[in-house]
Amino acid sequence: xxxxxxxxxxxxxxxxxxxxxxxxxxxxxxxxxxxxxxxxxxxxxxxxxxxxxxxxxxxxxxxxxxxxxxxxxxxxxxxxxxxxxxxxxxxxxxxxxxxxxxxxxxxxxxxxxxxxxxxxxxxxxxxxxxxxxxxxxxxxxxxxxxxxxxxxxxxxxxxxxxxxxxxxxxxxxxxxxxxxxxxxxxxxxxx
Amino acid sequence: xxxxxxxxxxxxxxxxxxxxxxxxxxxxxxxxxxxxxxxxxxxxxxxxxxxxxxxxxxxxxxxxxxxxxxxxxxxxxxxxxxxxxxxxxxxxxxxxxxxxxxxxxxxxxxxxxxxxxxxxxxxxxxxxxxxxxxxxxxxxxxxxxxxxxxxxxxxxxxxxxxxxxxxxxxxxxxxxxxxxxxxxxxxxxxxxxxxxxxxxxxxxxxxxxxxxxxxxxxxxxxxxxxxxxxxxxxxxxxxxxxxxxxxxxxxxxxxxxxxxxxxxxxxxxxxxxxxxxxxxxxxxxxxxxxxxxxxxxxxxxxxxxxxxxxxxxxxxxxxxxxxxxxxxxxxxxxxxxxxxxxxxxxxxxxxxxxxxxxxxxxxxxxxxxxxxxxxxxxxxxxxxxxxxxxxxxxxxxxxxxx
Numbered sequence: 352x353x354x355x356x357x358x359x360x361x362x363x364x365x366x367x368x369x370x371x372x373x374x375x376x377x378x379x380x381x382x383x384x385x386x387x388x389x390x391x392x393x394x395x396x397x398x399x400x401x402x403x404x405x406x407x408x409x410x411x412x413x414x415x416x417x418x419x420x421x422x423x424x425x426x427x428x429x430x431x432x433x434x435x436x437x438x439x440x441x442x443x444x445x446x447x448x449x450x451x452x453x454x455x456x457x458x459x460x461x462x463x464x465x466x467x468x469x470x471x472x473x474x475x476x477x478x479x480x481x482x483x484x485x486x487x488x489x490x491x492x493x494x495x496x497x498x499x500x501x502x503x504x505x506x507x508x509x510x511x512x513x514x515x516x517x518x519x520x521x522x523x524x525x526x527x528x529x530x531x532x533x534x535x536x537x538x539x540x541x542x
Numbered sequence: 543x544x545x546x547x548x549x550x551x552x553x554x555x556x557x558x559x560x561x562x563x564x565x566x567x568x569x570x571x572x573x574x575x576x577x578x579x580x581x582x583x584x585x586x587x588x589x590x591x592x593x594x595x596x597x598x599x600x601x602x603x604x605x606x607x608x609x610x611x612x613x614x615x616x617x618x619x620x621x622x623x624x625x626x627x628x629x630x631x632x633x634x635x636x637x638x639x640x641x642x643x644x645x646x647x648x649x650x651x652x653x654x655x656x657x658x659x660x661x662x663x664x665x666x667x668x669x670x671x672x673x674x675x676x677x678x679x680x681x682x683x684x685x686x687x688x689x690x691x692x693x694x695x696x697x698x699x700x701x702x703x704x705x706x707x708x709x710x711x712x713x714x715x716x717x718x719x720x721x722x723x724x725x726x727x728x729x730x731x732x733x734x735x736x737x738x739x740x741x742x743x744x745x746x747x748x749x750x751x752x753x754x755x756x757x758x759x760x761x762x763x764x765x766x767x768x769x770x771x772x773x774x775x776x777x778x779x780x781x782x783x784x785x786x787x788x789x790x791x792x793x794x795x796x797x798x799x800x801x802x803x804x805x806x807x808x809x810x811x812x813x814x815x816x817x818x819x820x821x822x823x824x825x826x827x828x829x830x831x832x833x834x835x836x837x838x839x840x841x842x843x844x845x846x847x848x849x850x851x852x853x854x855x856x857x858x859x860x861x862x863x864x865x866x867x868x869x870x871x872x873x874x875x876x877x878x879x880x881x882x883x884x885x886x887x888x889x890x891x892x893x894x895x896x897x898x899x900x901x902x903x904x905x906x907x908x909x910x911x912x913x914x915x916x917x918x919x920x921x922x923x924x925x926x927x928x929x930x931x932x933x934x935x936x937x938x939x940x941x942x943x944x
Contacts, residue, residue, distance in 0.1 A: 362742060364871065365684060366865065366867040366868060367867040367868055367869065367870025367871045368867075370871075370894075373898075377897050377899075405681065405691070406691050407690070407743055407745075408742055410744070411744040458688075460685050460686070461864075462865075475685065477865065496865065496867050497865065497867025497868075498870050501893055501897060502893070524896075527902075528893075531892050531893050531896065532893070534888070534889030534905065535889045535893055537889075538907075
């Protein structure tokens with residue numbers, strides 16, 4: 352049974368970040384892999400999502416975020432499947448050695464493709480920081496909002512593989528998704 | 543003299559644009575006119591005898607403005623207003639071009655304007671409204687406003703530079719910054735559920751007794767309590783967020799004039815629907831239901847209004863959505879099947895639908911081709927859900943634009 356964990360999904364869901372949990376759940380369901388979703392037990396989860404929160408949410412839950420810092424640090428050390436988005440990306444980058452140091456940059460609000468090594472990932476950037484993507488194995492920290500796993504099949508496959516899911520997506524879903532993903536990418540990047 | 547030139551040039555630009563795009567071209571002529579005569583808007587507004595009333599907030603601006611204008615006109619006042627699609631600075635200038643005289647002067651008692659939050663905050667210092675109606679703050683358009691707290695700042699600026707304000711007292715994003723002496727409140731009775739989901743706010747919750755309260759929601763009817771009276775309305779706008787728009791307009795009219803309450807009830811009950819706010823229009827011999835979905839709240843409401851058997855069904859996500867990620871905050875899972883997914887963000891919408899196991903037949907980016915494909919389909923309940931940009935394009939193509 353694969354355990355998907357998400358931190359305070361009611362509050363850390365600016366821009367539909369919780370869609371990433373839906374994407375993983377559906378991908379597992381399509382492959383007939385058993386899974387559960389929890390918002391309280393993070394320690395032994397196969398995947399952890401901390402989405403983007405508003406300024407009010409970040410102020411209110413700063414201590415709760417701080418309380419999982421050690422846990423996030425351990426996941427970073429081991430490269431375990433984790434996705435930090437937006438304000439969570441900024442929060443942990445400012446506290447965890449091993450994550451990039453962020454500097455202020457002019458605000459950019461647009462779809463953008465970023466490179467990290469051989470990996471190319473696209474999503475919507477809307478912030479004033481200079482580092483928009485970081486990856487250590489399946490540990491991902493990014494300022495690219497929204498359902499990034501839905502849009503980037505390469506990133507999704509890294510996360511699935513890290514959870515031990517290597518089976519192919521059934522043909523019905525695969526054939527439906529491929530042209531749609533191409534369309535999403537073309538529209539976002541204008542190619 | 544400069545105003546006459548600005549009006550003339552702006553009107554020529556508008557005329558040329560509308561030759562090629564029927565129903566279009568509201569913003570650019572306004573840009574041209576404002577660059578020639580920056581004072582055109584403020585001069586026009588100052589000519590209104592009873593001053594400027596503005597309506598702003600994340601959602602409900604158009605509906606509230608429409609009802610308020612109708613109520614003032616029903617009481618015999620001349621009202622100048624801007625079309626709902628022209629609530630940004632350029633659009634406000636364009637409205638002067640369209641409805642003002644050759645100098646840009648308007649013949650009106652009241653000017654009632656729907657203001658985009660961002661553009662309104664930039665205009666308010668110079669225009670100084672007599673009354674500001676502030677509807678709500680949602681976690682919406684984050685690609686533009688970044689954070690709801692920045693929307694609050696903009697609305698507070700509008701409030702600070704207005705003589706008086708009509709405020710949704712259910713939304714503490716608004717009540718936290720107001721002075722009780724300077725507001726007239728409206729809200730929902732505590733018994734009405736579900737409540738709208740305003741932007742998350744963990745701050746204090748000041749308590750204000752609303753002067754105008756939606757006391758009961760029925761099937762195509764609602765009741766609103768005003769001081770010493772209970773008003774009854776027949777209306778299709780019977781969802782909580784729609785009832786709040788009506789309450790806002792009633793609170794505003796009660797602040798501006800001495801209303802004839804029987805006339806208020808009659809006027810509201812006879813209001814035509816705003817285009818696509820759950821309107822049925824005849825298109826190519828078919829009665830097609832149109833529902834405008836501006837944000838997650840109205841998308842969710844529109845989905846609750848249609849059957850899971852609706853057929854044929856077209857959903858369109860237009861180019862007004864900069865970042866379609868918010869579509870993932872809408873639950874589409876009640877749907878089994880969407881015949882056509884359209885609009886510039888059609889692929890993003892289709893991706894969202896597929897992850898909720900909703901079957902999608904066709905994905906068509908162009909509004910005209912999507913409309914043609916949809917109208918070829920047979921079925922008992924042709925229905926279109928669309929965002930504002932897709933609505934405008936579809937409306938124009940189908941000849942439903944004025």
